[in-house]
Amino acid sequence: MSADGWSSVLVLGGIRSGKSAFAESLVAAAPSVRYVATAAGGEDDPEWRGRIEAHQRRRPQSWTTEETGADPGRLAALLAEAKPDETLLVDDLGGWVATLLDPANQPNDDVATVAALAEAVHACAARLVVVSPEVGLSLVPATAVGRAFVDALGTANQALADACDRVAFVVAGRPTWLKSTAADPGIVTDLQAEEGTTQVEGTTQGGRAPHNAMAAATPARVTTAAAAAPLTTPSASTTTFEPVDPGTVIEAGMDLPLPDSDAGPDARDRLERLDLPGAGIGALLEAVEFAAATQGTATPRPWGPVRVLLVDGRHAGGASAGSDPAESDRRAAEAESGEGALARLAATADADIAVVRVPPSGAMEDGAVLDAATVDAALRQGWELAATAAEDGREALVIGACGTGTEAAATAVVAATTGAEPVATLPRVLVPGARYDDDAWMRRCAAVRDAMHRIRQEPRGAKDVLAQLGGADLAVATGALLGAAARRMPVFLDGPLGIAAGLVARDLASQSRHWCLLADAGRLQLVRQGADVLGLTPVLDLGLDLGEGANTLAALPLLRSAIALAAALPVHPTLLTTPGDAGLSENDEPGQGDDEEATFAEPEPHGPGPASA
Template sequence: MSADGWSSVLVLGGIRSGKSAFAEALVASAPSVRYVATAVGGEDDPEWRGRIEAHQRRRPQSWTTEETGADPARLATLLAEAKPDDTLLVDDLGGWVAALLDPANQPNDDVATVTALAEAVRSCAARVVVVSPEVGLSLVPATPVGRAFADALGTANQALADACDRVAFVVAGRPTWLKTGAAEPGIVTDVQAEDSTAEVPAAPQHDAMTAAMTAAVASATPAKPLTFGEADRTDRADADAPIPRDTVIEAGMDLPLPDGDAGPDARDRLERVDLPGAGIGVLIEAVEFAAGTQATATPRPWGRVRVLLFDGRHDGGAAAGADPQDSERRAAEAEAGEGALARLAATADADIAVVRVPASGAMEDGPVLDAATVDAALRQGWELAFAAADDGRDALIIGACGTGTDAAATAVVAATTGTEPVAVLPRVLVPGGRYDDEAWMRRCAAVRDAMHRVRQEPRGAKDVLAQLGGADLAVATGAVLGAAACRIPVLVDGPVGIAAGLVARDLSSQSRHWLLLADAGRQELVRQGADVLGLTPVLELGLDLGEGANSLAALPLLRSAIALAGLLPVHPALLATPGDGGLSDDDAEFIEPEPDGPGPASV
């Protein structure tokens, strides 16, 4: 067993429960991972191929893939051959059982094969995480083949649960530990989460550079904050299971999820409200999102919103064609309540916190941050989100005006999703509406050299920030995590927000569910990164006003849709009696009226 308490973990969950993402987060900090794919067949099924490709895009490039395919015995062989410094992720046991039951592998002693696999996991020298479907909560299959699969998988799950050090059950992205030990770092059990006397590791001491960045971020204050009445305040003190402010930021963090029922309930309610037309179109996605994050089928529009405007500088080729003085001018304008961003913020009843961070190194030459600075930046972003919650802000918007951020975000997206950088790196637009293609090529070269430099480096979330991301992306990542901890939605619309969302997802899979993509704009980087995050743009306006400004421009429309959905009553025609909540599904069932007189003659 390793120093932090586990060598093997079984992750159970239903279809689309988030079990694979949780398992990937458990091994995200490993220098390299051997991903064992058990699926076989499906070459003629486009939908199945799409699922496999989605899994492939999530894997860092440092991971290698082994396929057991139609040979179930190969899995035990891989486990037996693994070295102590290896990390194996097996996804999933359902594919392995399907191959085991294949007629081509019969006759076969299936029980003996399962027992051998459990023993291979128990005696494996490497770290092992096994993902498996939990089918025991569904109905008994109606076919002999289905029953055989359910029985075999249930037997395999029980055998693996006994063999593994830890067992987690994932439901709607929320893990519950079924088998665990006491006081183990990195894995929080239900008992530990409820124990208010548990000690929290003290924050590490950082060097002078870290302290300078901490001071720079802590000094950020909202520019010309707006005032609101007390009736508009959101009382977050009564929220269930509040996340401690001093929570350690690390891979596998357990953060809240939006309410899984409120969103669909809000969608269903919209079919009955007193709207003069056929509905609110694509804006229903914003209503459903707001309902889930507010845990109510009648959400209210976001009252107070804060824009976190990150002003960071990236050295080297990432900043080719950029003017640092122009970046500073835009940040100063936002602080003074001037410029496009500030005017949009005033229209949208939002305030702006300008967050200046120290410069990050040239990604092509070496790491852009040290590990201590990454931890400090994540913590400061976390604190910014908690400060917004303390100030009663209902939502956050990620904005950026630094130099070289597009290239840094491109490198982060490429490292976390496998996207080809040259296909998504935004073009360099200079004043006057002209594109500087020479500067774009220099940025491409910087990203290419950086990706080549880190090809053998670890691809954990913090490693990516240290090697490629920089201070502004690290603070933005911490803000996304902190917002999820405070149950505050985050509107993203540009490269920094998308890159921060991807890194935050690798630290806590729940964080992505608090992100809303108001408009994807015209950048392919945003679209591809959002697709991996599972974010669909609510609007297709094609805005290109600058990161953060796009969301501010769309915010009034989103608020209007949420207000209509939450405030309008049920249509009178759907009321059973005046003042009731509307007809239920049973009440609304069509009842054929009694005929008035003889009907048509039948022959």
């Protein structure tokens, strides 16, 4: 058994329960994973093939795949051959049982085969996660074949539950541990915090020991509010976030997946042939290419529901000059209650808002704003926020902020990582009443200048920059960006916080920037210069200055419309070459749509040309 309490886990759950996504989160920290696919067939079933492709898109590029669908005995042999330093994910046992019961594999001693598999799981030297459907809660099937499948799978589940160190049951995306104790390291027995539970210093909810230094001192509190409708105020539910994958190590040199490098250019080429009026979709082509690359298809679909991570951080010292903490509290409370500009925009963009309150950060001009342990903990918090969004069915993240001092901290981070001049990029301080407070701006400039002078001989690694300048809010945003990239989830950067987090995430994992899109850069030089270093070109140039997160939500419906239009329109009729396609009929003249029979004939001139003249 490994140091964190388990070497093998059985994950049970019903259809569409989220069991596969949870199983994948258990092994997300492994440098490489052998994914064992047990399903056979499906070539003639588009719906089944679609499910398989959805699973494939979620897997990081560092994973390898083993197919055992043709031979049920191959699974036990593969487990026996596994090495101690390997990680295996078997998904799922239902496909294995279906193959076992296939008439082509009979006669067969099914009970002995299941027992052999259970013994192989128990003796497996590798770290192992097995996914299996739970069929014990349904009605008894009406057919003999159905009853045989249920009986065999139920027997297999019981045998593997005995053989595995841990057993989890997933319902509606929420795992419950059936075989574990609360004292086991790395195992969270209750992922849902109960409302009204009191936080006790030094522990998390339910009396469990904290997972990291940040949780022990001041856990980041996450409030998820449903998107506001124009005339209604939805209720918000408050939960305390706790990480579920303590094995992930976030450090420089991380190997994250990359989007499909061919799908984007293929989508661009495809747009040139579509029946689009006028000259096309203009700058929105950037959004179509990005969606195609991140989805791995030349015909992407518009993003579904998205989640806004509204990070509420507080910076001490001159970074917060001119800021009113009460105003930040009011903005966060509005988002939680479904009111205010951000919530209204979220209602039109199919988005929900998670308000993330992080511990305060120190004054950058006086010394390090965070210690190393808190930086690691904040990165882990952000990583798990992205995992939670994925498990909740969100298809993209928007990173925004409503705290105090964030713009100055982001300016310092951009200056430290790109060499930008802080005075030229620090945004002016706008106070209520459309008035600029230049005295507060000068104090912020002085704080950034003093901080840059203080660290002039300090290391400039990603974590060093977060500890010396960035603070907890930037660290959480960076972790969320990395976690989203690890799960192939697009991230919309919006405002100084998102750009600064993108630069730090790039230094931890260079692949992360390829999962980022900048819908509109607004009017801030800080955002434009940081985006230029990241290689991000704003899709739109609307000059929006609604605050972090709101710019993206305002532009998102237009981006979705462009992607939907590109996916729905047919090829222009004049470019069709095959009889039977739209725009041609079977009665067309021979050779009109046949590339093999068509010949090119140079047109005859109707007047004197260069040769005759």
